[in-house]
Every structure is written in structure tokens, then in C-alpha cells.
Amino acid sequence: MAQIRLKNISKRWNNFVGVDNFNLDIADREFLVLLGPSGCGKTTTMRMIAGLEDITEGEIWIGDRMVNKLEPKDRDISMVFQSYGLYPNMTVYENIRFPLKVRKVPQDQHHERVMKAAAMVELEPFLERRPAALSGGQRQRVALARAIVREPNAFLMDEPLSNLDAKLRVSTRAQIKNLHHTLKTTTIYVTHDQIEAMTLADRVVVMNKGLVQQVGTPMEIYDRPANTFVAGFIGSPAMNLVPGSVENGVFTAQGIRIEGLPSTTKGPVTLGFRAEDATLAQGQGQIEAPIYSVELLGEATMLSMRVAGELVSIKVAKDYRAEIGETAAIAIPAAACHLFDQSTGTRIGA
């Protein structure tokens, strides 16, 4: 087990900045998720930690060793890839055993360790099969077992669930969560799926365009997004963001008026609120606008309305029914509102 420390690391290809001045301490046994859209630098960061990508500047420490110059094999980490990275010519058993074989682990330990790793991911019935004869979920479990078998200092997982169908994704996600609980190994997990990030992480790092946008626990990031990018990226649906202005604690924009906001702010702002924090108003609401669409989700009904030029989503009771074009009144508690600077996008207030 090990603590991982990233000190001012950057990655540049000529003028293109992949990762810019990344600083982070990852605690021993922590499950850290790097989250962001494609091209945000999350995979590059992980590959730099793995040693698969040279860093332009900065330092990477794993435990008490600076690993900048170390080969991937000497960093004592395991990695799980999106496309599994299995050896197609070897059986499942040989795949799991491979790291022990090439690292010259004494032969008498191989069988026991392979069987133990296979048992942890429920692969015992498939040990004699080749990867081609396995489903996607089984292949990813082989990759997990191969990562486990070495008992490394840290696991790196690069979008390991992205190639799986929705159902398998849920069960494999649970398996990864359980594995981390059992093994308690420091894990860095890359994903663009915020549900994976929310369900798995002890801490989430939200990245965009090579820059860290926010670091925090899933609930911190969900409840108190640091900027409009994080607010718009986390949550399903994403946080509603409406441009307008605030004065004397009152936010106004076309079709929306919310009172009771902090009176310290004045001028143009972006108002944020989550779909589930809004409710149908019994009388006059903060929003009164025609319904743009009604979507039945099963556990709730999602209304969309156009407010100040933006389409906002409101989550209402599952038995609510309305026609498109009907006017609905929506109540938004001031306490559930977030204010962001309209020019920089950063959060206003605590």
C-alpha cells in the first residue's frame, strides 16, 4: 500500500497542454476517481503515474520513492485497461499468472495466488478458457485478477467499465467497490461517467482541458460545485444554469425570480439549481413557463421548460402528468440555489 503524491506535474506536446500543473496527494488506501470529459487530461495523468507517458515537468512520488525515471514495471503498480489488455494466446489461468512469471516470483506460490485472485473475481470456472471465449465482463474480471495477483502498491484503472453493457457495468462496478473494500489498496480510477465516480470514489478530481477544476468527496462536489463546469458535469440531469442578475438578494431573469439569496452579491451572475431541488408550486412559483417536454423516467417525471433562453429540467413526482405547452409553476428554495460569476464561472460565496 502506498501514498501517491503528484507535485506540479505537467504534460505538453509542443504547444498543446495535456495536463497543466497538477498537484495532488492521494492517501494510502484511498479510492480516487479522475473524472472529466474526453480530452480533459485524466488518462494522460494516469499514464504518467503508470510510467507509460513521460512527464514534461513535476514529480511523481509513490510511497517514499520519486518514480519519474522509473520504468513502469519498477513502480509496483497494476493497471486495468478499458480494452482489457489480455494476452489472447494464453488461457485465463496463464493471463493471471503472467505477472508472477515475468517477475520471477517463486514457482511454488503461483498456483495459490492465481487461484486466490481468480476466486476474488469469481473466475474459477473459466480458468482454462482463452480470452476470446469469454464475455466482456469476464474479460474485465480477468484483467482485475491479473492486477490483484501481484498485490501491488496501487491499482490504476483506465475506464475499465466503458466497454461493458449497462447491466454488466453495474455488477462489475459493485465488484470493484467490494474488491477495494477487501484489499484496501490505493486506487486511481479514470472515468468520464459521473455515476461511477459518485458510487466508487472516496474523493473525486474533476478535470477539464488539462486543469483540475475541483477535488473533493462525491457529496462535496455534488452539493458545492466549484464552478459552472463542475456544476454542469456532475449530476443527472446536470445542474440547471440560468444567466441573470442579482440585486439586494433577488435573482431575476426572463421568466424567473428568486428572493432570499445572499445580499452581498450584485450584478450579472449565473444561477444554478438541481432538478430534484425544484418542486411544483402550489400557488405562484419562482418560475412560470410553458412546459417544453415531459419525460417519464419511472421513478420520477422530468419536465423541461425554457427559462431565460436556457432549457431547465425539473424532477417531479412519478404520477405527475401534464401536456406540452401547459404553463407550470415551479418553486425553487433559495437555500438550494448556487450563484456563479457570469464571466469566470467560479462559485460565489461559500
Add this chain to the structure above:
Amino acid sequence: MPHKTFFAFVMPSLIAMVLFIALPIVSVVVQSLYVAHDRVMVQVENCQPFGGCSTELRVDAAATAELQAEQPLGKFNGLGTYFNRAHLAFDELGVILQTNRGLGDIWNRVLNLPFYKGLIFTLVYCFVVTPLAMALGFGIALAVNALPKVTKGPIIFFSLLPMIITPLVGSLILYWMLSPNGILGATIQHLFNDPTLSLRASPGLTWIALLLYGVWTNGPFSFVVFYAGLQTVPADTLESAMIDGASRWERIRYVIVPHLMPLATFVALVQLMDNFRVFEPIVGFSAEANATSLSWLIFNDLSGDTQQFGSAGATSVLTIIGVVILLSPVLVRTWREFKLKVV
């Protein structure tokens, strides 16, 4: 696809295969069963004014031409050509096996039989040049693949030169270099301190030169195919192996080689076929005295004033049988893999 459409697509290929492959093979098989007609001889009495008369045998050119016109294929000889001294030479082999002074003697005497001399060199050429050329090509492909992008272009061009140069020209150049006055020949003489050592005089040196030339000229083909194959090796698997702890050699052994195996089978198949018809270097090196091949035997039969079509046909048929035997393990394996995939 309807059968009619399918046949419309494959018919041009089928016709071409029948015209340019099947029919020539049939014609060669038929030709191999015939030999040239014996010349029709006539007894002529030749009387001199003062010397009396004598009888002598002369070729009846008109009768010979007439016979040739009547039976253009020649005289039917059955399998006689296949068994004569110039081909399978069963009688001569029997004598050699019965009366010999050991393996060395058998070897030397078998090498005096033209077909076996050609066959042995052809097989040695196939089984030495094919694996070495593949290994060389694979090595160059690995090296080029590891180079920075800027240097790749010129190095690839340089590596392909042996394939671009016409085999006859390439072998001639090497022959001149290896001749006693050439840079390599003179160096070898100097190194072994033997002024008589020359390519023409030494069968061993000739064979080595031909084999080295074969590896040099065949390497680029393997290189091109393996280099293309290397671009398809899954990066994730290679990186997995790096993180798992595999050294560069282990990554080649456990990831790259298994990935390229189907390609290697293809290269082996093509190069075996190519090397089995080795011909140009023997001519280029003027190596006929020390090394011949099956293709050279056919060429030899067909060149010169007396073209021996029957003999060339028999050697061709034996060459075809040789190719089939040589390729059968690879073809059987490919067929088995295909059947497995279909199942």
C-alpha cells in the same frame, strides 16, 4: 448471393486459372512422357573413283523432319524420363547404396547426379534462407518500429533496397565483390591467408555466398510484412505487459510473436514457394559447377541448341510435386484453423 451472380464474378478468374495454370501443367505432364525422336539413319554406299566403295550411316534429314511433323510431341517414353540418370536415377542410386565407402562417398556420388544435386541445394536454400530471412526481416521491423518518426522513412527505403534491385543484378554485384579481385574475395583470401581461395573453386564458399545472398534479398519482404503487422499489435496489451513486469524480450516473446504468428505463417508460405524456385543467383554467381537448383535444371534443359522438352517437363513435374510436399504442412494447418473458426 445468387449462384449466377457468383459465377459471373469468379468466371474470369476461373478461365484465367484454367488457361494459365491448369492447361500449362497438363501440357508439361504430357510433354514429360515424351522424348525427342531418334534421328532416322540411312545406310549410304559411297564410292570413290580410285578408292572403291564403302558404306556409311547418315542422318536422313528429310525422314527425321517428316517423323517430327507426324509426331510433334516426340517419341512416347512413359515414365522413362523420370527414372533416367538425369532425374530420379533409381538405378544409379541403387548402385551407390550397394557399393560405397561410407556416408561421405554416398554424398559425393549423389551430388554427381544432376537432379539430386539441384534438389539438395534447392532444399538447403529453402530451409536455411526462409527462417534466416524471416528472422532478419523481423529484427529489422522491430528496430525500425522503435526509431523516431523522422528517421523511419530513409531507413525503410534503405532496408528495401535488396528487394528493389533486380535479383540478377544484385547477385552479379555480390559475385564481383566475392571474386578474388573483389573487395570481399580479397579480404577473405587475406583473412584465411589462402591466395587460392575463390568462389569459383570452393563449393562451400559458393553455397555460403548463395545462402547469404538469399537471406539478404529475401529479408526485405519479411521486413515489410512484419513491420505492417507490428502496427496492429494492440497497444493496451503491450502496455499491460510492460506494467506486469515483462522485459523488452518478454514482450516480444509473449505479445508480439503470438500476435504475428498468422502473418509469419503467410510469410513462410510465400518465401518457401519463392525460394523453392531459386534460379537467378545461380546464374548471377556463375555457380553451376558447385550449386544448381531445380529451376536451373529446367532452364538448362531448355537452353542451348538441343532443347530437351521431355526432360524439362519431367523436372517441372517433380518440382511441382516438391512444392506440394513442402507446403502441405502449412496448408493442412491453415485448413484446420479455418475449419476450427467455421465451427
